[in-house]
Structures are given as C-alpha cells and as structure tokens.
Amino acid sequence: MEHSIALVTGTTSGLGYAAANTLARERWSEIIVTGRSLAGIKETVAQLEAETKKPVFTPLELDLDRPSSVQSALAELVKLGRPIDFLLLNAGMVPGKKRVLTAAGVEASQAPLIGHHQLTVGLLRANLLSPNARIVIAGAEPARGGVPMFSYTDVAAFAASHHRGDRSAAVEALLRSGPDVKYVPNNAYADAKLVVAWWVAALARRLPSGMAVYAVSPGGATATKVVRNVSPVLRYLFIPIVNLIPGMNQTPETAAGRYLQASEFGTDVSGQFFASAQGKVSGPIEAQRHPHLHDQASQEAAWKAVVKVSGVDFSSAAN
Numbered sequence: 001m002e003h004s005i006a007l008v009t010g011t012t013s014g015l016g017y018a019a020a021n022t023l024a025r026e027r028w029s030e031i032i033v034t035g036r037s038l039a040g041i042k043e044t045v046a047q048l049e050a051e052t053k054k055p056v057f058t059p060l061e062l063d064l065d066r067p068s069s070v071q072s073a074l075a076e077l078v079k080l081g082r083p084i085d086f087l088l089l090n091a092g093m094v095p096g097k098k099r100v101l102t103a104a105g106v107e108a109s110q111a112p113l114i115g116h117h118q119l120t121v122g123l124l125r126a127n128l129l130s131p132n133a134r135i136v137i138a139g140a141e142p143a144r145g146g147v148p149m150f151s152y153t154d155v156a157a158f159a160a161s162h163h164r165g166d167r168s169a170a171v172e173a174l175l176r177s178g179p180d181v182k183y184v185p186n187n188a189y190a191d192a193k194l195v196v197a198w199w200v201a202a203l204a205r206r207l208p209s210g211m212a213v214y215a216v217s218p219g220g221a222t223a224t225k226v227v228r229n230v231s232p233v234l235r236y237l238f239i240p241i242v243n244l245i246p247g248m249n250q251t252p253e254t255a256a257g258r259y260l261q262a263s264e265f266g267t268d269v270s271g272q273f274f275a276s277a278q279g280k281v282s283g284p285i286e287a288q289r290h291p292h293l294h295d296q297a298s299q300e301a302a303w304k305a306v307v308k309v310s311g312v313d314f315s316s317a318a319n
C-alpha cells in the first residue's frame with residue numbers, strides 16, 4: 001500500500017499512540033488522530049510531533065459514545081476531503097465492576113464498536129476510503145475463549161433460552177447489557193470483542209472489492225491504560241504475576257505493530273480475526289479458526305444488531 005493517509009482512533013494513550021508514532025516513523029504522509037476532546041488530542045499531537053519530529057498529525061475530536069460526536073467528526077473529514085488508506089479502529093476499553101451505559105443506552109465496552117460502525121459507514125458513504133483501503137479493528141483473545149477469568153456468551157444458547165431463538169435480539173441484549181444479561185465486566189469485554197469479530201466478517205461481505213477489513217488482537221500489553229478499570233486483585237496481583245511469565249506481555253510498540261502488520265494483508269483474508277496462537281497473548285498472529293467465530297448466522301445476527309443499535313445500515317449506503 002502507498003504510505004499515505006491513516007486515521008487512528010483512541011490515540012490519547014496506549015496502542016493508538018504507539019501506532020500513530022510508528023506510522024509517522026514509517027513515513028505516512030498524514031495521520032489523523034482522535035481523542036474524546038479537541039484539547040486532549042491537540043496535546044497528544046504536540047507530544048507525537050515532539051517525539052517523532054514529524055509534523056504529519058491532524059487532531060480530530062471523536063467520542064465514540066456520542067453519535068453527534070461521530071457526525072461532527074465525519075463532517076470534519078468531509079471538509080478535509082482526503083480519502084483514507086488505513087483506518088485503524090483501535091479505541092476500546094475493559095469495563096469496570098459497575099455496569100455503565102452510554103446516553104444512547106449501550107454498554108460502555110460495546111460502545112466503541114457502535115461508534116466505529118457509524119464512522120466506517122459514514123466514510124464509505126462519503127467516498128472517503130480509498131479503493132484499496134484497509135480497515136483494522138482491535139480485537140482480543142477472550143473472543144475465542146481459553147483466556148482465564150474471561151468468558152464469552154454462547155449466543156445461540158442465550159438466544160434459545162431468552163430470545164425465542166432470535167440471535168440478533170440476543171446480540172442486541174449484549175450490546176445494551178439488557179435486563180436478561182448478568183453483568184460480569186470481563187465477560188462483557190469478551191462479548192464486546194466477539195461482536196467485533198463477527199462484525200468484521202459481515203462487513204467484509206459488504207465492502208467494495210478492493211477494500212479489506214480485519215479484527216486484530218494486539219495481544220497483551222499491560223503498560224497501556226487498558227487495565228484502568230479492572231479490579232485491584234487483577235491489576236495489582238494477577239497481572240504483575242502473569243507478566244513475570246515469558247511471552248505474557250509485550251511493549252505497546254510491539255502490540256501496535258500487529259495492527260500495522262495486518263494493514264498489509266490481502267483481500268483474500270478479509271473478514272478474519274487475527275490473534276496470538278492458542279494459549280498465548282504474544283508472538284506471531286494467526287487467523288483464528290474456532291467454529292463460533294465462523295458461524296455465519298451469528299455474524300449476520302451481530303451485523304443486524306449493530307445496524308439497529310447504531311441506526312446506520314451500510315446496504316442502503318451502498319445502493
């Protein structure tokens with residue numbers, strides 16, 4: 001891909017910051033970086049420019065919890081009028097003990113996907129993704145299972161027991177952390193990243209032929225602020241102990257490098273979820289083969305739920 005224009009969400013800390021920094025060093029000509037407030041993201045830009053000595057960053061206010069903020073960001077991008085080659089949908093969070101819903105009634109760790117969907121569809125509608133654009137969204141290993149202390153919901157079983165078999169209604173309940181969902185923060189996070197993996201597969205079927213989208217787990221990198229909401233036991237006991245085990249933690253730069261690696265993958269693997277090998281949270285990334293990730297009925301149910309909750313449908317945009 002020609003190294004031209006990238007947009008990175010959630011750049012005020014952690015992996016988004018590291019990714020923007022690396023892209024500048026790799027000579028991308030413009031990197032649009034986002035933060036919830038313009039003042040905050042301008043500070044980040046000053047820091048990035050001081051570190052990289054490259055005046056290539058454009059600050060953009062984007063709070064993915066607020067549809068109005070996504071709309072304003074899109075209006076700014078239309079004004080800039082430059083098609084994006086690499087869209088890195090990195091923003092995300094591990095939720096805390098207390099269930100938090102946005103003003104739009106979306107569970108806090110699910111909200112970034114809703115905002116990212118609104119942003120991506122808005123860019124597609126405005127013709128602001130280049131014909132060979134690559135879209136990478138942050139996934140995480142808990143979406144495939146086998147990560148201690150995190151479990152994802154068996155959506156087919158949950159749909160059967162609580163939603164008369166309607167998987168889309170079941171995913172909507174997870175997005176909204178509805179009354180029939182038992183809120184457990186780590187499981188909410190696993191579900192959020194599972195919906196991300198399904199959304200990617202469904203979006204891949206809808207993208208123009210030259211474009212591609214992947215979910216990519218950056219893997220473990222606990223030096224970021226990702227653990228800010230987790231329980232003290234997890235934060236101060238479990239994570240430091242686990243970090244002593246070789247291969248259980250990486251620098252933010254290494255973790256962000258996985259996003260950039262995937263941005264060079266082909267259209268043949270569009271729609272897939274790339275993560276560490278089973279049992280690992282670092283090392284090379286590989287396409288995940290777990291059957292629940294490849295269940296097309298669940299992928300389409302997730303797409304339908306995201307469309308409903310976000311109020312934005314891409315099929316109508318494509319027509």
Ligand SMILES: NC(=O)c1ccc[n+]([C@@H]2O[C@H](COP(=O)([O-])OP(=O)(O)OC[C@H]3O[C@@H](n4cnc5c(N)ncnc54)[C@H](OP(=O)(O)O)[C@@H]3O)[C@@H](O)[C@H]2O)c1
Pocket residue numbers: 009010011012013014015016035036062063064065090091092093094111112138139140141217218219220221222224225226227
């Ligand atoms: N670090 C890891 O071990 C790890 C492992 C697997 C996956 N991931 C994923 O990697 C991504 C980056 O995480 P990180 O480790 O860099 O964490 P981080 O240091 O907490 O950075 C997260 C970034 O996302 C932004 N953000 C979160 N929710 C947002 C929202 N609703 N609207 C706008 N911005 C929002 C944050 O902004 P504010 O500070 O303003 O909230 C921040 O800039 C996340 O999607 C995370 O789930 C991380």
